[in-house]
Amino acid sequence: MQANLLLTVNQFWTCTRFPRLLKLFQCSPGSTAQGSHLLSTPSSPHHPFIVNSLEQRGWAVCPFYLDLQEGKLLSEESQTAWDAGAFRRAGVGRGTDLQVSEEVRRDHVMWLQNGETTAAQRAYLMLLESLRLAINQQLFLGLFDFEGHFAVYPEGGFYKAHLDRHRESGDRIVSVILYLNADWKPGDGGELKLWTKPADKDGAFELVEPRLGTLVCFMAGDHWHEVLPACKTRRSITGWFRIRS
Numbered sequence: 529m530q531a532n533l534l535l536t537v538n539q540f541w542t543c544t545r546f547p548r549l550l551k552l553f554q555c556s557p558g559s560t561a562q563g564s565h566l567l568s569t570p571s572s573p574h575h576p577f578i579v580n581s582l583e584q585r586g587w588a589v590c591p592f593y594l595d596l597q598e599g600k601l602l603s604e605e606s607q608t609a610w611d612a613g614a615f616r617r618a619g620v621g622r623g624t625d626l627q628v629s630e631e632v633r634r635d636h637v638m639w640l641q642n643g644e645t646t647a648a649q650r651a652y653l654m655l656l657e658s659l660r661l662a663i664n665q666q667l668f669l670g671l672f673d674f675e676g677h678f679a680v681y682p683e684g685g686f687y688k689a690h691l692d693r694h695r696e697s698g699d700r701i702v703s704v705i706l707y708l709n710a711d712w713k714p715g716d717g718g719e720l721k722l723w724t725k726p727a728d729k730d731g732a733f734e735l736v737e738p739r740l741g742t743l744v745c746f747m748a749g750d751h752w753h754e755v756l757p758a759c760k761t762r763r764s765i766t767g768w769f770r771i772r773s
C-alpha cells in the first residue's frame with residue numbers, strides 16, 4: 529500500500545533536531561510564504577530561475593540543482609533499497625484503479641514515507657519545501673504538500689507519453705523530478721522527452737538527459753512527457769506538489 533509522504537510531518541521531525549527551524553514551520557504550511565518566514569527557509573540559488581521558467585514556459589530544467597555529493601548519497605540509497613527488495617513495480621492510475629501495465633511503463637518505485645526518510649532525503653525534501661513556498665509566493669498556486677518516490681528503470685525500462693494529471697481534476701499540480709545517474713552518457717538512453725507546449729504531443733520537445741543532480745519541473749496537467757527506453761539502470765526521485773483535494 530502506498531503511504532505518501534506529507535512533508536509537513538517530516539518537517540516537524542527535522543525541527544525537533546534543528547530547533548532553529550521549528551519557528552519557521554509553525555506558520556500555516558498551506559499559505560503562501562510570509563516575508564521573514566521565507567528568509568530563514570533553507571533555500572537554493574536555483575529557485576528564482578526555476579520559478580520564473582515555470583511562470584513563463586510551464587516547465588524548467590535545472591542542471592546541478594543538487595551538488596554531486598548530495599546526489600551521490602541519494603543514488604546510493606536508491607541502490608541499497610533496490611538491493612534490499614524495497615521497490616515495487618509501478619502501476620498506472622491511482623487508488624483502487626491502480627494497475628500494473630507493462631505496455632505503458634516499466635519502472636519500479638519506492639515511496640518516501642513518513643518517519644522512514646534518511647538525512648539525505650530530508651535535506652532534499654527541505655529544499656523542495658522552500659521551492660514550494662517560492663512557487664506559491666510568485667504563482668499563487670496554493671501548493672499544499674509534496675508526495676514522492678524513488679524510481680528505478682531497469683535496462684529496457686520506459687514510460688510512454690502521458691500527463692501526470694488530467695487537466696481539470698486531480699491534486700497533482702507541479703511534477704518535480706531529480707535524476708540520480710552519475711555516469712550517464714549519450715547512448716545510455718532514458719532521456720525525458722518533454723513536450724514544451726501545453727496540451728501538445730506532436731510539436732516541439734526537449735530531451736532531458738537524466739544526469740546526477742538535474743532537476744526538472746513542469747505543470748502536471750499541461751505537459752506531455754515520456755521516458756525513452758533506458759539502456760542501463762536509470763535512477764530518479766519523482767514527485768508532485770499537490771493542492772488540497
Ligand SMILES: O=C(O)CCC(=O)C(=O)O
Binds near residue numbers: 687755764
Ligand atoms: O523520470 C522521468 O523522467 C519521468 C517520470 C514520470 O513521468 C512519472 O513518473 O510520471
Ligand SMILES: [Fe+2]
Binds near residue numbers: 690691692703753
Ligand atoms: Fe509523468
